Amino acid sequence: MRSLIKIVLTIIVSISLYGCQKYLDVVPDNIATMDDAYKDRVSAQRALATCYNQIPRNGTRYDPGFAAGDDLWIHQFIDGGAQERWRQYYRELAINGNNVTRPLYSYWHNIEGGSALWKAIRDCNTFIANVHKARDLDSFEREKWIAEVKTLKAYYHFYLMQLYGPIPIARENIPATAPSEELMVYREPIDEVVAYIVQLLDEAIPNLDLEVDNSVSDAGRITRPVAAAIKTKVLVTAASPFFNGNQDYANMIDKRGIVLFNPVEDPNKWILAAEAAQEAIDIAHEAGIRLYHHQTTFNVSNETLGVIQVGQIIADKFNEERIWSLSDFNSSSPNLQDLGLELRTIPRLHADHQNIVYQWFIPTLKMAELFYSNNGVPIEEDVDYAYDDRMTLTFVPADQEAYMQPGYRTIGLHLNREPRFYGSLGVDGGWWFGLGRTDENAQWPLNLRAKSMTGGMIGNQRYSTTGYYIKKLSNYRSAYTGKDAYVGMRFDFPLFRLADLYLLRAEALNESLSSPDANVYHYIDLIRQRAGLSGVVDSWTQHSRFPQKPTTKEGMREIIHQERNIELAFEGQRFWDLRRWKKSIQYMNQPVRGWNIAGETPQEFYQVITHNRSQYTLRDILWPIMQDEMLRNTNLLQNPGW
Template sequence: MKIFKIYLILSVAALTVVMPSCKKSFLDVVPDNVATIDNAFANRNETEKFLFTIYNNLPQEGHPETNPGMNTGDEFWIYWPISGEDYWSLDPYSIARGLQNKVSPKMNYWDSFDSKSMWQGIRNCNILLENIDKPVDLEPYVKTRWIAEAKFLKAYFHWYLFRMYGPIPIIDKNLPITASIDEVKVTRQPVDSVVNYISKLLDEAAGDGNTGLPDKITSLATELGRVTRPAALAIKARLLVTAASPLFNGNSDFSNFKNTDGSALFNPTFDQNKWVKATAACKAAIDAANTAGISLYRFVPGAISVDEDTKIEMNIRNAVCEKWNSELIWGNTAYGAPTTPLQLYACPQLQSNFVNLSLKGQLAPTMKMAELFYTKNGVPINEDKTWDYTNRFNLRSTTANDKSLQENYQTVGLHFDREPRFYADMAFDGSKWFMQDGMHLIQSKSEQPTGKKQSRLYSVTGYYTKKLVNWNLVETQTAVNVESYPWPVMRLGDLYMLYAEAANETDDPATALTYMNLIRDRAGLKSVESSWTNFSKTPTKYTTKNGLRDIIQQERLIEMAFEGSRFWDLKRWKKASQVLNQPIYGWDIIRASYEDYNRRVLLFNQSFVSPRDYFWPISENNFLANPKLVQNLGW
């Protein structure tokens, strides 16, 4: 039997683990119990179990403390110090506060975080690919699909590391026992090589429609959450748009970032062809999604009677929260209930006559996010010539015409006359929260039902994340019934916005506007052309490439708000050094009166060091094990 040497010299921690009970020295890298590989591929059933273990290596992207894009930036803020009852890991909150380090990195997915090792996941993919011919009872069509799944997962693990760490080693095969010490000490590969490798793997996984991954899942009872051809092509589109973006395309900040042998890891020369490839990848993914019947979600109320405004709000919320809805391209189902903790973190106390301590309400959007969304006219609040931007922090009284606000209430001008996504995504003092069991009124001044009553279970900013809470959540005095949904790793709205961005960069504004306007229409807004022409102080902004780029980027930040996308988008656009160096504000939540509560207070002065903070540090221990590795710049 062939015995494999583990490539995980990348990581001291990973070197000690082959099977859970293995303990090995630096060079003793032959797996214990090698016969277990034969056992794992003895038949179809055992091989399928091994495939599922690879899926189990995927990060929990639906958990707010294990998804690196959620609490590490400026979308959310949390009270500090946090009660031990209200968190699983402090790592993301610490990163947001500038406490990342290279000795013991936070959210260290290079070695292991949340018991997830990306390198171990890659190794398992390689083991399956190298042993897939062993089970004699495996049907050829099943083998073809499992090979495609393993290639997709191997690509995704590489992609996950690439987005966090930049240029990474490529582990295409597990090294044989005969490999020399020098071969085991792998090096980081240039950005373009990594991108090309991942892209090729995804192409092989996707196949041509007749081979590779299936277009859709047909066995809904047993296979939901497994990858499909549209998922592979959509992740490829995300990869190539990222590779074409300023962080990786013509970035001179990393021109001196080199391996120990002097080979460059970044190409500082801008390449327009990267955008051409990204555009083609987006179109191919959209075509595959159309073939599979994937479409933008639209809310169907069924037996419940709702008005048009509520339908639009539920178009937005349920595109994320409705299980296996028509828009989902790939959903993460880790641990069976992947978004239950997320919803408990996000949802405030909705009942006025009792408190349920399971609802934390601590996943608090920042004031920066409240200012991001458009006015009701579909343009930014500082561009709308009919909206009072100057007096946005002044109190106003609501009337019956303010349908998204409680009547005869007071709140700041910032909360009036905003677009539907603002009211669908966020809740605040004076807003409403529609659920399956009825309409709830959010009143969050001190001692009010959704306000701060104690040292925990509250929003530090005064805002709540409505978008991520399934409308079927039911709260009683003794229990909270949560309908968990698969975390949307990729949905069609995301893909449409990637396509719009790539199309604009390849001088095709008509296509960019077409796909962006599909998103806007679902959100109850007029087209970009109509909104800017009639309401913007710069009515021709959308007619230039630079102007349309700004519009597309803000549209994307709005459409993808609170879904773990903003952090990565700001990085790939090279805007993080500007945006993540701005202060974090909230309302004066410990106050009881309208006037006192609605005062803007500084919560934190956030800092982002460029270029250091564009990539995660690698733990220093790795360089003792492998001196051929180089640390990311600034660390």
């Protein structure tokens, strides 16, 4: 898909995704008539690319799901020039909260880090209404393109719904010459928004290809598995507590007297979501999509292979688990407007690296505590894990050599953890495989204390503010090659992968039953097996203080939630999951914690430091609509608290 867009943009004028744009941003040959804009296949393809080219930039600082949650933290730039160039929307949101004057991450208004999704929807409507005019476009390809655009239109509506809750439904474009009362649209009830999104996807799915013709040139194009995955996510979101019977918004009643949030829970929504998830899984399997298992030519142990596999699930560009992913936005080139995730997350491992890494997106201590013990259960539940001593200094024993440096002084929290812990996080006393070192016996050692090579600060910009790094979002085949020299393996950031669908299926099925059955355990156990862990029932029976936990609906709900947060850590999912589970206020108000990065000794470093963030209340969950928009359209109802 990105290749399609690149080809198209070499023909038309350069288009800014985040500046002011006209109603139709592709008018070929400078002829401002709709007939000429869709006169042939080439013209229609340009319009198709415009619809695609407005997909929100997941995995970047423009993505609230990735950057605005409680799993990451970032220091504040002191340098004015860097602050101006790399606007820290996520930090502004965390420190000051949002506002109605110029809302941050405003995907309604195309400002402050957001993009114009209503314009994207208008472009989709224009395409659907006019693509039949292309004289040399055969009916098969035309119907496929329409299906792709309907899927994009559904996705854009869903993205807005996640941010704002009830939204207007843009079934067709309103003519600019329409009476003013037609332009004064209303927000529609959540249930109607969901029904319309699902309708679009149901119309699209039969006409989509099962898989793309060319995995390189067509990467990112909408396929049947993509549309089915979006439908699953929509229905699971609609069935979740925030959107299903949420009485916190029972008073959201517009001037028509219409209740926008149904305060009565509908259990049947979980049944529909479970059915959609199974259908999406079946379609994905039919397309050859499978859980990824990394194979390497390097001579490494199973333990090291399990660690590097965690990152390769994301960073192996063409792995078989991906359902939908986006390229270009994660380029590793330091000369591009948006530096790649690797350079924003990896540490400096040598003095030659300090001018090339940026170390911006940093995991919090909360995430280090989240992962399971090596027995596959929460560390606070594990009967064999010394939970009360987790913050106590200790030396790394020889039997932990695969994951930590023997003899290094660390804390119990970093020992006896599951492989995904070591594959997702760079921790003090751990190893870093790759980045130029692929000999298992000569990995990069991590010392994250002050005045060490990988710890402390470089000036006031480049450092980990918590004493951890994200290892998961880098490809071990990328390499430092000399002073300020780096060769990155480009990868696409996943919007959907198969493990996500497996977890959504397990969640929806568990919620639709009175108690979990083997089908609920099945898909979670497949993911745990890949991670080197035993199944849920066996793990809890043998190692948890609550051995019956997986046998109850409530207990299994907790397990599924934690499994999602672990498996999909740092992939932009936690922010949305906490919101739909109605856990945002609970978790976003917890202290942002890390270690004392100014500490030079173990005793000094392992002191918990708390970082300040604004209080998170009910009003902060749904984004505000800009005040100017409310003045222009008095039929709109503002979200509570704004």
